Amino acid sequence: MRRGTHLSQHEQGQIQALRLNNWTIRRIAAHLSRSRSVVATFLRNPGLYGKKRRPGRPSKLTSTARRALLRQAHKRHLCSSELVKTLSLSVTPSTVRGILRATPTIQYSKMVPAPMMLPRHKIAPEQWCREKVTWTVSDWMNVVWSDEKKFNLDGPDGFGYY
Incomplete structure (x- = not known):
């Protein structure tokens, strides 16, 4: 059977205060939106609530x-x-x-295979920009801009990423 969350310190204090005011277990449970069994278990022995050892192998990590x-x-x-x-x-x-x-907040994702990034690869774009910064409009008019997208119309060619 599924276990609910433990009673907070605030809820434990509320249960004890309401019980001292002669509230029934059913009324306390309805007031706190908790089950009657958790309220009754807590009131049976408040000092030991939440202290029960769980069975199984202890975790290697703290x-x-x-x-x-x-x-x-x-x-x-x-x-x-x-x-x-x-x-x-x-x-x-x-x-x-x-x-x-x-852990639900961490999602596994396989890294896309790529060549190793070397220092020369990081320097190259900046160096290219420094060379081209002095170009005039007429220099840029001589450049042929082409798209390097590869289209495989008959299906994949065996590479995972293209």
């Missing part, structure tokens, strides 16, 4: 490390092994992938 992992994954586009290295985590990359897969 909540702090998990938040740091998700923060890095949101900020930077790194693969799971790079995330493990940058954060120096004591888990495997497959564990990181499982955590990221379970």
Whole structure:
């Protein structure tokens, strides 16, 4: 059966105050829009509410490390092994992938294959602009502007991106 959210500290205080004013469990539950069973369970033993240990293997990552992992994954586009290295985590990359897969705010996307960006590639556009800044209108009239789009009318030619 599906579990609801835990009672907040504010709701717990409200339940105790309303019970001291002789409200019934049903009336308290209706007032707070909570189930009767959660109100009754809390009133049975308020000190132990929410302290029950959950079964199963404990997580290898602390909540702090998990938040740091998700923060890095949101900020930077790194693969799971790079995330493990940058954060120096004591888990495997497959564990990181499982955590990221379970997070609804992070969407997996495969990187488009592209050649490596070298420093000369970054300098080339600026250098081209510096060469052409002194051109006159007549110089630009001699340039043939062409579109480099490749149209495959009979289907793909085997390349993933064209």
